[in-house]
């Protein structure tokens with residue numbers, strides 16, 4: 315049986331979960347995988363403030379990274395510190411020393427992946443990141459190891475649990491965004507500083523990794539169109555319900571030849587779509603391959619044990635691949651390759667709600683602007699505003715239209731004298 319010593323950087327939620335699985339499941343893993351996985355060292359920031367110290371013998375702990383990177387027995391380093399520094403420096407030093415790195419840190423991977431990949435190839439070390447996307451859901455291995463026969467045409471996912479919890483709560487309990495956010499914070503789903511989740515940054519980090527692997531081209535995080543959920547209101551959910559839709563923060567990637575679009579934004583989905591049924595903190599990723607068709611993976615996108623499950627799976631995979639680690643199928647360079655044509659003027663459907671003067675000619679004036687910008691209307695719903703008899707709200711669901719045409723149409727509609735305000739614009743997918 316092969317013995318592998320594993321050291322862990324960061325002993326918070328995920329790091330402690332990895333320790334629990336590697337120690338608690340040691341014998342089962344040894345029996346099934348023929349691997350003797352041993353914890354060697356655990357890096358903590360300081361001994362005073364580390365709440366998980368009681369889990370392991372004190373002899374494991376160190377506050378000195380050099381002790382780990384220079385340790386000849388440590389072959390695999392699991393990074394669960396999070397953020398960019400010092401995680402980036404530690405990962406690079408580990409790879410330079412020929413040690414395989416397994417990480418759950420989507421931010422550092424999405425921002426520094428090319429330099430990590432180059433360092434790994436240089437020393438023959440492995441670089442594994444299953445837990446960075448979808449927590450415990452084995453989506454990356456599914457794409458890399460089980461969908462190689464396919465040209466992946468589309469990925470659509472709910473890949474942030476905090477925002478899905480907030481949106482589910484707004485849809486089902488009718489609460490405002492700020493109420494739903496504060497409930498998510500009380501339950502420990504959202505961080506004290508929730509910006510990365512609610513503004514969509516976390517989902518863009520994950521989409522950068524997911525789309526790069528799916529489309530075999532590095533899709534840097536800064537090419538992804540991003541819109542968070544902070545502007546959604548209770549009215550948006552009322553109207554979505556009336557039209558038969560759910561609203562989800564979706565990460566979307568589509569590929570057609572060399573044309574690739576990547577975007578994260580609130581999205582209306584028909585209630586019948588499988589992703590519309592994903593509630594609370596759960597994640598799900600819907601993938602379309604040219605040969606396999608549609609598949610969907612569903613599960614816990616965060617949490618100690620689901621995330622540690624993905625990390626330990628990578629550790630086992632890395633042990634079996636020792637000396638023959640697989641690298642990305644594409645040239646992993648900082649900038650997007652010239653061979654990809656980034657589609658910014660993407661096409662989808664749009665749900666637009668306008669507050670208007672309730673008088674003859676209003677509908678005609680707005681329809682004329684849509685027509686001028688090649689936007690065709692699918693459904694129209696007009697409801698008088700509850701406050702008075704002179705204004706009204708009209709919700710338009712368009713057929714597929716170009717993003718840039720919609721932006722120009724909305725700019726012109728906003729200038730019409732019969733329009734009080736464009737209250738919302740939410741993209742829709744089928």
Ligand code: NDP
Nearest residue numbers: 324325326327328357358359394395396418419616617621
């Ligand atoms: P935690 O904050 O719970 O744990 C991070 C740990 O790293 C803390 O104990 C922290 O100590 C420690 N740390 C910080 N700086 C250093 C340092 N310089 N040296 C040693 N230790 C340090 O985070 P999580 O475990 O939740 O997340 C870890 C990573 O996994 C992140 O990248 C996160 O995005 C990712 N992830 C997390 C998921 C989850 O459900 N929690 C799901 C999927 C991915 P201190 O408290 O003293 O700062």
Ligand code: HSE
Nearest residue numbers: 473474475476615616
């Ligand atoms: N903040 C992330 C989420 C944690 O809510 O999904 C898991 O990556």
